[in-house]
Amino acid sequence: MRVHHLNCGSMHPPMAPELVCHVLVCETPDGLVLVDSGLGRVDFANPKRMGPGRLLTRPERQDKWTAAAQIEAMGHSTDDVKHIVLTHMDFDHIGGIADFPDATIHTTAEEYDWAVVNPDFTSKRRYAQKQWSHGPKIQTHAGPGDTWRFGLAGMEVLPGITYVPMPGHTKGHAAVAVDAGDRGLLVHAGDAVFDGSSFANETPSGTPLTKVGKLRMFEKAMAYDRKKLAVNHATLSRLNGEAGVTVFNAHDKRIFDDIAGA
Numbered sequence: 001m002r003v004h005h006l007n008c009g010s011m012h013p014p015m016a017p018e019l020v021c022h023v024l025v026c027e028t029p030d031g032l033v034l035v036d037s038g039l040g041r042v043d044f045a046n047p048k049r050m051g052p053g054r055l056l057t058r059p060e061r062q063d064k065w066t067a068a069a070q071i072e073a074m075g076h077s078t079d080d081v082k083h084i085v086l087t088h089m090d091f092d093h094i095g096g097i098a099d100f101p102d103a104t105i106h107t108t109a110e111e112y113d114w115a116v117v118n119p120d121f122t123s124k125r126r127y128a129q130k131q132w133s134h135g136p137k138i139q140t141h142a143g144p145g146d147t148w149r150f151g152l153a154g155m156e157v158l159p160g161i162t163y164v165p166m167p168g169h170t171k172g173h174a175a176v177a178v179d180a181g182d183r184g185l186l187v188h189a190g191d192a193v194f195d196g197s198s199f200a201n202e203t204p205s206g207t208p209l210t211k212v213g214k215l216r217m218f219e220k221a222m223a224y225d226r227k228k229l230a231v232n233h234a235t236l237s238r239l240n241g242e243a244g245v246t247v248f249n250a251h252d253k254r255i256f257d258d259i260a261g262a
């Protein structure tokens with residue numbers, strides 16, 4: 001399937017590099033499928049909806065960053081988006097779902113349980129509940145999944161699109177693998193890694209990636225389970241070394257710019 005890379009949120013945390021919100025638009029026989037959704041029009045119109053996380057990350061509130069605006073600029077209608085596959089439910093990943101009210105929203109069962117069904121003290125403060133207050137159609141995927149590829153477990157979400165559970169950042173976080181045919185396998189690692197240099201020495205086109213201490217600090221501060229971070233980095237590093245596999249994360253602008261050719 002043909003896949004486009006969009007930046008659906010430009011965020012400017014103090015004293016740290018600009019962060020992007022890397023979103024995929026997959027052209028499938030059944031319509032458009034997004035992987036993550038970035039920030040949306042309703043967030044920008046009513047910033048409190050994004051919860052306290054916005055004060056840390058300081059997103060630019062401009063329509064041009066939304067998936068809805070960029071999909072319309074590609075000549076589609078927002079109704080063409082049939083599914084949105086979330087890596088997790090933090091505000092900067094699900095804000096855009098409200099712009100696609102008829103799409104089916106996919107999440108791991110574990111993430112949905114922690115955020116929505118049985119929230120605890122931590123998750124109640126972490127997630128921005130207003131972002132799903134419009135009553136989206138939700139489809140959950142329970143793990144641990146079946147044997148997928150490369151010795152990892154996975155849950156098929158849609159044909160060619162697979163959840164690879166990678167908890168740590170949140171309780172039910174998962175990477176999303178997309179089979180892009182001739183372009184190989186794309187692995188959207190979400191927030192399983194913040195600093196690209198934690199899993200790769202260089203971008204896909206070969207630009208060296210240097211260590212960004214601020215991103216690593218931020219990653220530790222936001223982690224639900226810090227002990228799992230290094231395990232996920234090692235898994236992503238191994239995957240990235242496989243022939244035909246490209247791994248990228250949600251927020252590292254260096255990798256997004258490299259892949260999207262910006």
Ligand SMILES: [Zn+2]
Pocket residue numbers: 090092093191250251
């Ligand atoms: Zn994030």
